[in-house]
Amino acid sequence: MRRAFGLILLALGVFAVAGAVLLPTYVYPKLAKVPLDQDSTSLLEGTASQVLAVTDNGSGPVSAIRKDAKLTATAHVQANFAAPEMHQDTDYAVWLLAVQVTDDADNTVLSASKRQVCFDRRTGEGYEPRGESDPQCDAKSSFVTELKDKADKDGQKPPETNDYKAQPGLQFKFPFGTEQQDYKVYDDNTGAAVTAKYSGTETVDGIETYKFVQDIPDTKTATKDVPGSLVGSADPTVKADLYYRGVNTMWVEPVTGIEVKQQQQQHQELRTLTSSAVVFDGTLAFTAETVAKMADQVNANKGRLEFLSSTGPLWLGIGGGVLIIVAIVLLVRRPRPETPPQPRRKVLYTANT
Incomplete structure (x- = not known):
């Protein structure tokens, strides 16, 4: 179970890191x-x-x-x-x-x-x-x-x-x-x-x-x-x-x-x-109307461009790195050996006469 969960985290981490690389280098120039x-x-x-x-x-x-x-x-x-x-x-x-x-x-x-x-x-x-x-x-x-x-x-x-x-x-x-x-x-x-x-x-x-x-x-x-x-x-x-x-x-x-x-x-x-x-x-x-129109264009596009070029890659990179580290820990760490059950001790009671 632990190994399967670790592999899932590792795949998600690699995907996030790849996204952090592709957003600014491939997606951003396209858009x-x-x-x-x-x-x-x-x-x-x-x-x-x-x-x-x-x-x-x-x-x-x-x-x-x-x-x-x-x-x-x-x-x-x-x-x-x-x-x-x-x-x-x-x-x-x-x-x-x-x-x-x-x-x-x-x-x-x-x-x-x-x-x-x-x-x-x-x-x-x-x-x-x-x-x-x-x-x-x-x-x-x-x-x-x-x-x-x-x-x-x-x-x-x-x-x-x-x-x-x-x-x-x-x-x-x-x-x-x-x-x-x-x-x-x-x-x-x-x-x-x-x-x-x-x-x-x-x-x-x-x-x-x-x-x-x-x-x-x-x-x-x-x-x-x-x-x-x-x-x-x-x-x-x-x-x-x-x-x-x-x-x-x-x-x-x-x-x-x-x-x-x-x-x-x-x-x-x-x-x-x-x-x-x-x-x-x-x-x-x-004019004030033209300035307001230009400001509207900025507000409509700035957030998307910042996500593709900086904030998106940053958070994907950090998140992907954390997932990969956690996955490695889960995959490398050996499970604790199970302690065999101890046999029950029989207690003999002697009646006093």
Whole structure:
């Protein structure tokens, strides 16, 4: 009986220890990936001391600098299942990001951008070319949509063209198991991966996060034909260089890699050889509703990921080890020899006479 019980405990212990090894090494990597199906919207709100607005009252586009504007940015992320990488068990996802910034006063669209990127579902890293022998993603799966300055005909939207190119750095989120270190994060405005420096921990909406600050230096991003009046020129149209600098701050929950909160400080100006003009200077941040939605995503996934990567293996390892030790003791320990029964002694009684 003791031997059978010991064998059962030994089998359970070995099973538990195997689970402790397989959960973090096999099960966790299978499940710690962003979902392929994505259709979400994030809102950012803020103010700009100066912002360029281009409107059309029917007689053609009119450019003007607005002061102290209240802004709303809408970022919509959607999966593109037409991309060749989007198949079952793939390690890569292809998502399309569209961002539109409007003036709350009259809903004038101040800027709009669109890009699609193929990225690693585990690390969040965007596609970087490694040659035809080791392609991570199809070359046509990552692009930035360029909007021409002028329409082909009056009254029409300027045409769009896709610039197919890699977008290196982290995309949409940080890696699962984010560490207290610096990361390269893709910046939409410069089209480059810029270092986001780790700067401590902060609690956001009840969630402990790692804070990362990305300081983007003054960078030339484009050369444009702009109305001369914008930069103090008497000419109707002049060429001007567009420069950008900014500070992006991201609060990341480390287990899931989700950005619970985000803030963007941006400054853009047009420069010619003789003058310059600020066309955007403002700050945008996640709304309280967006922060709450991100916190809900963390709460829905953090416990499961922690169990697979740390708490589950720990308790299974401890429990399995205890069961194995108990089983060995039961199997090795010899049972005590049974003491043979002692014969009864007969007692003779003698009657006194």
